[in-house]
Amino acid sequence: MTSIRKAACIGGGVIGGAWAARFALAGIDVNMYDPHPEAARIVGEVLANAERAYGMLTMAPLPPRGRIVFCASLKEAVQGADWIQESVPERLELKRGVLTEIDAAASPDALIGSSTSGLMPTDLQRDMKHPERMFVAHPYNPVYLLPLAELVGGGKTSAETLKAAQEKLAPIGMKGVVIKREIEAFVGDRLLEAVWREGLWLIHDDICDTETLDDVIRYSFGMRWAQMGLFETYRIAGGEAGMRHFLAQFGPCLSWPWTKLTDVVDLDDALIDKIAAQSDAQSGARGIRELERIRDENLVGIMQALKAGDGGRGWGAGKILAGFEKHLWKTAPKKEARPGREPLDLLEIKVHPSWIDYNGHMTEFRYAQCFADASDSLLRLIGVDMDYVAAGNSYYTVETHTRLLDEARLGDLLRVSAQILPSSDGRKLQSFMSLTRADGTLLATCEHLMLHVSSAEGKAVPPGADVMGRLQPLIDAHGDLPPPEGAGRSVGQKR
Known part of the structure; x- marks a missing residue:
C-alpha cells in the first residue's frame, strides 16, 4: 500500500481535529494550523476520544502515535507534508483563498484534499497553479471511526490524483469512493439533505417530535442502511424476483403525495425554537463529549459485529476494519519469544x-x-x-x-x-x-x-x-x- 508519510491539517475544528486524530493513530505525524485560541484544547479532546474509541475498536497493535504539532503559520504547517487536508469553515471565498495559499507553499508532489461538504472542487481550485492535485475528500463525522471519504475531482483534477488518494487512505483504515462527476453536495449530503428536509416538515407539522423521528430511524432502516445501504436493501425487499419486482411494486409510490421534498420548510424563529426545545429535552442532559463517547461506543459495536459478517470475511464497514487490522498486524514490530x-x-x-x-x-x-x-x-x-x-x-x-x-x-x-x-x-x-x-x-x-x-x-x-x-x-x-x-x-x- 502507498502510505501517507506526513500530513498537514489546516483547520482544527470538529472535522479537522478528527482528521488529525485519524492520521496520528495510524502513526503519521501531523502539522496543524488553526488560529483559534482554543484549537489545541479542542483537538486534544477529540484525540482523547479517538484513542478511547480505538481501544474498543481493535486488538491489532497500533503503531506509535504520530505527533500533532501546532504551527504558527499555514506555510510552516504544509512543509514536508504529502497529504494536506483543508477543513476551514464552509465559505467559498475563504476555502478558495486557503487552498490557493496551500498550493503555493506545499511540496510539488503533495496531495491537497478539502473537507468541504458541498462546494464544487472546480470552484475551489480556480486560482491554484497546480489544480491537478486538488480534490474533495469529504469525510463523515467522526472521521477517526467512519471509514468513508467521498473523493471528488474538479475540472482540472487528474485521474492519477484520485487514484493516489484512494491508495493512501487504505492504510489508515478508510475507503475512498470516487464520485464520477462533481455536483453540489456530492452523493452523501444530497441523500442526507432529502431526509433532513422531510424531517423538518414532520416536526413543523407536529406529526412527531425529534426523539420519535430519531427512534424511527435508529430502530429500523438505520440499521439496515448501516450494513447494506439503500439499493441492496431494496433488492432484498423484492424477494426472489429481486430489484425488478421491487421497482414494479413500489415504483408507483413515487408519484403519490407522500413527501414534501420539493417544498422547503420555512425555518422561522418559531420552528427553530420548537426543534431546539425538543432536542434539549431529548439530549440536553448529556454534554457533547459524553454524547460523542456514547456515539463512538455504538459505532465500534456495529463495526465489530460487521467484521464477523460474511463468514468472518467482513461486511461493509467491518470489512474495511478487517483490512485495516490486517495492515496493522503486518506492519507491527515483531515480538521475540x-x-x-x-x-x-x-x-x-x-x-x-x-x-x-x-x-x-x-x-x-x-x-x-x-x-x-x-x-x-x-x-x-x-x-x-x-x-x-x-x-x-x-x-x-x-x-x-x-x-x-x-x-x-x-x-x-x-x-x-x-x-x-x-x-x-x-x-x-x-x-x-x-x-x-x-x-x-x-x-x-x-x-x-x-x-x-x-x-x-x-x-x-x-x-x-x-x-x-x-x-x-x-x-x-x-x-x-x-x-x-x-x-x-x-x-x-x-x-
Missing part, C-alpha cells in the same frame, strides 16, 4: 461497555474471548502469523477447560499470561492461561490444547522449523516451572 522462568505476558485489555451483562459483570463469553485473543498472541510470538497461515499451516484449538473465579467489571484492566505445559511437543501445544485484574486478583484460568494442522492435508503435522525453533526454548524454560494450580482439572471437580 524470550524464554524465561516465568509465564508469558500475552494480553492487556480493558473491559468494554459492550462486554457487561445484566448483573454489571463481564459476560461469560468475553472471558473466552480474552483467552482466544491471548492464544492468537502466543501464536504470533512463535511465528504463526498471517503469512504462515496463508501458506497452509496453523494451530487449531481442540479442547479447553475454563474456570471462572472472580468477577470483572466495566473499566477493569485485565491481563492474560500463559505457561507452556510439558506435554507440548510442537505438533501439540498445551498452555495454562491466567486472567488477572491489574491489582493481581485471579479472575479465571483456561487450560488450552491446540494441534498444528496442515490445511492441505487436513491432519495434524509437525510445525515448520522456524516455528519449532521459537517454541522449543519456551517449552524447555517452562518445563522447570511448578505445575500451575488447577492444571488437569475436570468440570465439577471439587477444590
Whole structure:
C-alpha cells in the first residue's frame, strides 16, 4: 500500500481535529494550523476520544502515535507534508483563498484534499497553479471511526490524483469512493439533505417530535442502511424476483403525495425554537463529549459485529476494519519469544461497555474471548502469523477447560499470561492461561490444547522449523516451572 508519510491539517475544528486524530493513530505525524485560541484544547479532546474509541475498536497493535504539532503559520504547517487536508469553515471565498495559499507553499508532489461538504472542487481550485492535485475528500463525522471519504475531482483534477488518494487512505483504515462527476453536495449530503428536509416538515407539522423521528430511524432502516445501504436493501425487499419486482411494486409510490421534498420548510424563529426545545429535552442532559463517547461506543459495536459478517470475511464497514487490522498486524514490530522462568505476558485489555451483562459483570463469553485473543498472541510470538497461515499451516484449538473465579467489571484492566505445559511437543501445544485484574486478583484460568494442522492435508503435522525453533526454548524454560494450580482439572471437580 502507498502510505501517507506526513500530513498537514489546516483547520482544527470538529472535522479537522478528527482528521488529525485519524492520521496520528495510524502513526503519521501531523502539522496543524488553526488560529483559534482554543484549537489545541479542542483537538486534544477529540484525540482523547479517538484513542478511547480505538481501544474498543481493535486488538491489532497500533503503531506509535504520530505527533500533532501546532504551527504558527499555514506555510510552516504544509512543509514536508504529502497529504494536506483543508477543513476551514464552509465559505467559498475563504476555502478558495486557503487552498490557493496551500498550493503555493506545499511540496510539488503533495496531495491537497478539502473537507468541504458541498462546494464544487472546480470552484475551489480556480486560482491554484497546480489544480491537478486538488480534490474533495469529504469525510463523515467522526472521521477517526467512519471509514468513508467521498473523493471528488474538479475540472482540472487528474485521474492519477484520485487514484493516489484512494491508495493512501487504505492504510489508515478508510475507503475512498470516487464520485464520477462533481455536483453540489456530492452523493452523501444530497441523500442526507432529502431526509433532513422531510424531517423538518414532520416536526413543523407536529406529526412527531425529534426523539420519535430519531427512534424511527435508529430502530429500523438505520440499521439496515448501516450494513447494506439503500439499493441492496431494496433488492432484498423484492424477494426472489429481486430489484425488478421491487421497482414494479413500489415504483408507483413515487408519484403519490407522500413527501414534501420539493417544498422547503420555512425555518422561522418559531420552528427553530420548537426543534431546539425538543432536542434539549431529548439530549440536553448529556454534554457533547459524553454524547460523542456514547456515539463512538455504538459505532465500534456495529463495526465489530460487521467484521464477523460474511463468514468472518467482513461486511461493509467491518470489512474495511478487517483490512485495516490486517495492515496493522503486518506492519507491527515483531515480538521475540524470550524464554524465561516465568509465564508469558500475552494480553492487556480493558473491559468494554459492550462486554457487561445484566448483573454489571463481564459476560461469560468475553472471558473466552480474552483467552482466544491471548492464544492468537502466543501464536504470533512463535511465528504463526498471517503469512504462515496463508501458506497452509496453523494451530487449531481442540479442547479447553475454563474456570471462572472472580468477577470483572466495566473499566477493569485485565491481563492474560500463559505457561507452556510439558506435554507440548510442537505438533501439540498445551498452555495454562491466567486472567488477572491489574491489582493481581485471579479472575479465571483456561487450560488450552491446540494441534498444528496442515490445511492441505487436513491432519495434524509437525510445525515448520522456524516455528519449532521459537517454541522449543519456551517449552524447555517452562518445563522447570511448578505445575500451575488447577492444571488437569475436570468440570465439577471439587477444590
